Amino acid sequence: MLSDPKLEVTDRYGLRNQKVHTGPPGLPGLPVPTTILADAGGVVRWIDQSENYQQRSEPSYVLSALEQHLTER
Numbered sequence: 001m002l003s004d005p006k007l008e009v010t011d012r013y014g015l016r017n018q019k020v021h022t023g024p025p026g027l028p029g030l031p032v033p034t035t036i037l038a039d040a041g042g043v044v045r046w047i048d049q050s051e052n053y054q055q056r057s058e059p060s061y062v063l064s065a066l067e068q069h070l071t072e073r
Helices: 008-012 059-069
Strands: 034-038 044-049
Touching: 034 059, 044 059
Parallel strands: none
Antiparallel strands: 034 044
C-alpha cells in the first residue's frame, strides 16, 4: 500500500487519471487504481490497472500473480 497525497509517485509512473474523475479544480486528480508487484531488485514483474476508479484488483487475482511471479523457483 502506498500513501501518495501529493501524487508524486502517481505522476512519476504516469498513473494520474486523465479522463473522468480527475478531481475538482485546484485539487489533485485521482490516481488510476493500480497494483504493481516488484521483486527485491525493483523490477516490475506484474501490473494490473482498473478502468473503473472504484474498482481495485481482486485479492485472489493478486495472490495468483504473487505465486506466479514472486515465488522462488
